[in-house]
Amino acid sequence: MSDAKFDSVVQEYFFELVRREPVYATYLGIHEYDGDLPRGTRDHFEGNIALLREFKEEIEEINPERLSREKRMDWRLAKHMAELELFKLEELRMWERVTWVPDVVGEGIFLLLLRNFAPLEERLRSISSRMEQVPRYESEYRETLSSPVRLWNEIQVESSRRLPLLFKIVESVAVNSNLSASEKEEIREISKIASEAMERHAKWISEEILPRSDPEFALGREKFEKLLRLRGIGLTSDQILEIGERYLRELKRVKEDLARKIDPSMKADEVLQRIKDHHPKDFREAIKKYKEAVEEAKKFV
Structure with missing residues (x-):
């Protein structure tokens, strides 16, 4: 009975996580959400924290001694993962300190372009859908970046400016695909809109974020010691x-x-x-x- 309960808790958390983080789902080989980008709002990240905290509490309510030998190992791994990820989201709060926009958008498109898991035309339609959501994601993330670190965001300025090169590659691949003429034109137009959004993002970071950013990025001894412990460094x-x-x-x-x-x-x-x-x-x-x-x-x- 305890094994079944444990599996149920893990599966419920996992499927909600990949729904909320569609690019991560693509990375794992789950293609139900290939046309989506995540939300970039503060509420989204706070929701991820709440989801993870609930998962940790439900895991801890299960007595590992009542699990099978294999599930006891899984229980320890799940508890460790929850503690480490909660520390990252709640205490390190990297999502407040550096914009994830170029990373998430770039990975979301690159994975679909690179992995040959479905016909090219199907993957291009998913890429087009994700590129279409770039302006929304970029706009949402502006409310989230509240404690920016200078060095990290300087790097993201360059990443944001270079990302349109990937959009151009998508255009080129689409031209040589079996998509209809109207779909090819739609991708070209969406690519232009996504490129403009990333240029706006780079400009926003340069003009509004970097002037008020913090040059210090060190965790501090207390958080660093905790990170070492949670990672099992010993x-x-x-x-x-x-x-x-x-x-x-x-x-x-x-x-x-x-x-x-x-x-x-x-x-x-x-x-x-x-x-x-x-x-x-x-x-x-x-x-x-x-x-x-x-x-x-x-x-x-």
Whole structure:
């Protein structure tokens, strides 16, 4: 009975999750929602938190000792996943700190374009539907990005500006497909509208978000320690730092040993600079040096 209850709780959560996150559904190979993009509103993310919290509570109400051996393992994994994802959504709150628009839109289209799970024309229709929703998704996310981090959103400006290149690829693929002339024209028009939405998004980030963004992005010790624990690393941040510093010292010793073998009269940094001075400056020069080495080898043979 407990196994059946556990399966029911997991399935109910999973199917609601993929309904709310259609791009994730596509990633998992579930194609019922291939024509959709998720909501970008604050309510959407708060709803995901509520859904996950309810799932965690229902999982914890199940006594793992009453489950079969296989389900006890699944129960531990489900509980761990819920704790980690809740921490990400409730405490890290990345969805408030960096815009997900170019990532979600790009992945949602790229997966359908790349994976050959259905006829091309069927996938193009789903892509067209997703591109048509880009302006809505972009507009909704503006209310969500409330605590922006500068560096992360600077990267997203560039991503937003480059995404229309993917839309152009979709147009090109559609032209060479078996879609009707009207469907091809519709994709071209939708691509233009989606591109304009992404240009607006890049401009909005540049002009309105970056000026008020926070240059600091570190989690802080308390949250970082919790993240390490939830991920099952088994080490504290101080222990990880100690390991890193030990490896750094060892690598410096290795570098010094190698430098002495090359030229005992020079320091390691001096040897490194000498190597750089004799290194090709660019790819073209590297090819030239390679050809010269091949010719020398031929003469030797």
